[in-house]
Amino acid sequence: MFSLLQEAATTAVEHSEEVAEHGAEAAGQAVDAAAHGAEAASGAGMPQLDFSTFPNQIFWLVVTMLVLYWVLSRVALPRIAAVLSDRQGAITGDLMAAEEFKQKAKDAEAAYDAALAEARSEAQKIVAANRAEIQKQLDAAIADADAEIAARTVESEKRIGEIRASALADSQSVARDVTAELVRVFGGNADQGQIDGAVDSRLKGVQQ
Amino acid sequence: MATEAEGTGLEFHPMNQFIVKPLFGDGPVQWYTPTNVTLWMGIILLCVVGLFVFGTRGRAIVPNRVQSIAELGYGMVHKMVEDVTGKDGLKYFPYIMCLFLFIAFANMLGLLPKAFTVTSHIAVTGVLALAVFISVTVIGFVKNGTHFLGLFWVTSAPLALRPILAIIEVISYFVRPVSHSIRLAGNLMAGHAVIKVFAGFAAIALVSPLSIAAVVAMYGLEVLVAFIQAYVFTILTCVYLKDALHPGH
Numbered sequence: 001m002f003s004l005l006q007e008a009a010t011t012a013v014e015h016s017e018e019v020a021e022h023g024a025e026a027a028g029q030a031v032d033a034a035a036h037g038a039e040a041a042s043g044a045g046m047p048q049l050d051f052s053t054f055p056n057q058i059f060w061l062v063v064t065m066l067v068l069y070w071v072l073s074r075v076a077l078p079r080i081a082a083v084l085s086d087r088q089g090a091i092t093g094d095l096m097a098a099e100e101f102k103q104k105a106k107d108a109e110a111a112y113d114a115a116l117a118e119a120r121s122e123a124q125k126i127v128a129a130n131r132a133e134i135q136k137q138l139d140a141a142i143a144d145a146d147a148e149i150a151a152r153t154v155e156s157e158k159r160i161g162e163i164r165a166s167a168l169a170d171s172q173s174v175a176r177d178v179t180a181e182l183v184r185v186f187g188g189n190a191d192q193g194q195i196d197g198a199v200d201s202r203l204k205g206v207q208q
Numbered sequence: 209m210a211t212e213a214e215g216t217g218l219e220f221h222p223m224n225q226f227i228v229k230p231l232f233g234d235g236p237v238q239w240y241t242p243t244n245v246t247l248w249m250g251i252i253l254l255c256v257v258g259l260f261v262f263g264t265r266g267r268a269i270v271p272n273r274v275q276s277i278a279e280l281g282y283g284m285v286h287k288m289v290e291d292v293t294g295k296d297g298l299k300y301f302p303y304i305m306c307l308f309l310f311i312a313f314a315n316m317l318g319l320l321p322k323a324f325t326v327t328s329h330i331a332v333t334g335v336l337a338l339a340v341f342i343s344v345t346v347i348g349f350v351k352n353g354t355h356f357l358g359l360f361w362v363t364s365a366p367l368a369l370r371p372i373l374a375i376i377e378v379i380s381y382f383v384r385p386v387s388h389s390i391r392l393a394g395n396l397m398a399g400h401a402v403i404k405v406f407a408g409f410a411a412i413a414l415v416s417p418l419s420i421a422a423v424v425a426m427y428g429l430e431v432l433v434a435f436i437q438a439y440v441f442t443i444l445t446c447v448y449l450k451d452a453l454h455p456g457h
Contacts, residue, residue, distance in 0.1 A: 064252065068306050079261075
């Protein structure tokens with residue numbers, strides 16, 4: 001790009017020499033340039049080197065730059081800076097709020113966990129209490145049942161003993177009667193007391 | 209430069225697009241005459257105001273498209289100034305922003321067909337560069353006093369070399385406005401002239417497709433150049449400002 005400029009500049013210089021050499025051609029060039037509305041006398045074809053337009057360009061440049069500087073420094077840049085700092089502030093605020101909410105959520109979670117643990121221990125306590133209660137009732141019921149069983153056992157044994165005793169007595173009287181009858185049948189006349197004694201002595205051996 | 213090839217009907221006037229002419233009538237160009245320079249600088253001004261004043265009038269926390277672009281430009285230049293010159297350079301941010309916007313809009317608007325590119329004129333870029341050069345030098349002396357001359361005295365070099373380096377540094381310092389302005393004007397002028405030359409060839413039916421393709425390609429390149437040159441001008445201004453604020457290597 002730069003070399004092109006140099007080339008252009010060189011061409012312009014050569015051209016101006018040419019202009020000096022050939023007056024007629026130079027006049028033609030001047031007419032041509034004038035037709036395009038430029039005072040190409042000193043520029044010699046390169047408008048950038050036409051010094052007669054410099055004051056104009058510099059004047060308008062200075063005006064433009066002053067206006068531009070005024071607009072930017074008074075209006076545009078402070079506004080954008082304010083917007084950017086607002087945004088930064090909003091972002092920071094939001095992040096802080098988010099952090100706060102996060103902390104709150106953590107607290108809530110901790111509270112929830114604590115409540116849960118408490119409820120669990122409470123439940124366990126209640127379960128244990130109930131279990132103890134039930135155990136107690138169960139124990140009492142078992143004791144009652146045992147006592148009932150013991151009482152019934154005793155009663156039953158008593159009745160069994162009675163039955164056994166009555167059975168013994170029955171068998172004794174039956175044995176005595178049978179023995180007395182047998183003695184009588186065989187023609188013996190035995191004393192009732194003798195028979196009873198013999199039967200009893202025999203029965204003792206059996207009962208043993 | 210108005211090379212005419214009468215025989216083939218080809219006409220090349222690649223430099224005519226740069227001619228400064230009065231808007232009204234054909235009189236001489238006085239310093240106050242409204243010219244096409246005035247017109248296009250006015251258009252630049254309107255565009256900047258449209259983008260940066262009307263575009264941001266909503267002052268929205270969530271920006272619309274135009275405001276986003278304005279903020280993007282603001283952010284880019286602001287970051288550039290801060291990165292290159294440091295915090296104390298931000299005082300001069302409005303001026304640098306002003307330069308960037310003026311040059312960027314001038315370059316981009318100059319790419320419109322029939323447009324006049326004010327930054328293709330050495331008079332314009334020269335004044336901009338000189339303004340930067342003078343203000344930077346003044347800032348350097350006001351902020352640092354004679355210590356500013358330390359910019360030319362390379363203390364990290366061997367003592368014997370320092371005077372030679374000082375001469376080179378002084379020359380390079382004074383060449384700054386020249387390179388600063390010619391880089392911009394030269395790039396713009398050359399690019400536009402080349403497009404015009406290619407466009408001139410379109411008169412020949414045989415080469416016109418090639419010529420048009422070349423114009424399109426050059427145009428794309430020129431869009432890039434238009435932005436890059438505005439960026440380069442701005443970042444160099446920042447670099448010069450940094451030298452003024454923090455002399456010494």
